[in-house]
Amino acid sequence: MITTAGLEVVRDGRAILHDLDLAVPAGSWVAVIGPNGAGKSTLLKALTGLLPATGKVVLDGRERLTPRERARLVAYAPQNPALPEELTVRQYALLGRSPYIPYLGREGRRDREVVDSVLDRLSLTPFAGRRLGRMSGGERQRVVLARALAQQAPILLLDEPTTALDLGHQQQVLELLDGLRRADGLTVVTTLHDLTVAGQYADSLVLLSGGRIAAHGPPAEVLTAELVSVHFGARVSVTGGPGGRPLLALERP
Numbered sequence: 001m002i003t004t005a006g007l008e009v010v011r012d013g014r015a016i017l018h019d020l021d022l023a024v025p026a027g028s029w030v031a032v033i034g035p036n037g038a039g040k041s042t043l044l045k046a047l048t049g050l051l052p053a054t055g056k057v058v059l060d061g062r063e064r065l066t067p068r069e070r071a072r073l074v075a076y077a078p079q080n081p082a083l084p085e086e087l088t089v090r091q092y093a094l095l096g097r098s099p100y101i102p103y104l105g106r107e108g109r110r111d112r113e114v115v116d117s118v119l120d121r122l123s124l125t126p127f128a129g130r131r132l133g134r135m136s137g138g139e140r141q142r143v144v145l146a147r148a149l150a151q152q153a154p155i156l157l158l159d160e161p162t163t164a165l166d167l168g169h170q171q172q173v174l175e176l177l178d179g180l181r182r183a184d185g186l187t188v189v190t191t192l193h194d195l196t197v198a199g200q201y202a203d204s205l206v207l208l209s210g211g212r213i214a215a216h217g218p219p220a221e222v223l224t225a226e227l228v229s230v231h232f233g234a235r236v237s238v239t240g241g242p243g244g245r246p247l248l249a250l251e252r253p
């Protein structure tokens with residue numbers, strides 16, 4: 001569903017991503033992990049076409065897409081988007097329907113139904129009429145996700161979708177994403193800082209370090225104490241959890 005070949009991003013004269021070759025199969029969930037500054041957010045932005053990059057990015061077999069085609073194919077939720085404070089939750093989520101609304105047209109019944117359903121699934125219905133400037137950090141993060149999900153695109157690129165969420169809402173969002181990809185065959189790429197969570201939900205992990213792929217594979221192959229020590233400088237113990245998926249715990253030095 002997503003492939004890159006020789007993907008390179010240079011910003012302010014400095015190479016941020018180097019020669020990345022990636023393949024994300026349709027219907028899979030790939031988590032991009034790595035230390036701060038490794039290039040995770042940059043990779044997601046390059047996949048959306050938001051950043052100038054060299055090399056190839058092929059989405060659903062296509063290298064060239066109009067903005068409208070791209071918006072129907074890829075939904076992207078950035079880490080900390082600037083939100084228009086005066087818009088209500090519902091108005092903001094409706095922006096996700098823009099690729100389906102004719103030029104100079106208005107949203108229709110189907111658009112409103114999709115948005116209502118997404119707000120419901122993210123427990124945002126009680127906030128539908130509330131302005132974004134009056135929402136908490138975690139509530140705003142769920143609204144950003146609601147807009148991305150309302151887009152109903154087959155590829156979801158989510159940058160740290162759960163950082164501001166409490167444990168219950170983290171689980172709700174992660175289970176919702178997992179359910180969507182199983183039911184609708186969505187392809188999901190997320191950056192995630194919580195390595196155990198990444199290993200619990202993703203089919204495969206891409207470990208980025210210094211803008212290069214340091215490891216790529218199933219969670220048990222990437223989440224080893226050695227790789228975590230080398231690339232994060234952290235000491236952890238790794239045990240096998242349900243389904244052989246690794247559980248990591250910090251160890252005091």
Ligand SMILES: Nc1ncnc2c1ncn2[C@@H]1O[C@H](COP(=O)(O)OP(=O)(O)OP(=O)(O)O)[C@@H](O)[C@H]1O
Pocket residue numbers: 011012016034035036037038039040041042043
């Ligand atoms: N607009 C920019 N101009 C120049 N350099 C940038 C820009 N944005 C990010 N960078 C640099 O690119 C590198 C990768 O940044 P990126 O945000 O992709 O890292 P990340 O892996 O997502 O980090 P984090 O875990 O801290 O979110 C960093 O060294 C950062 O300083």
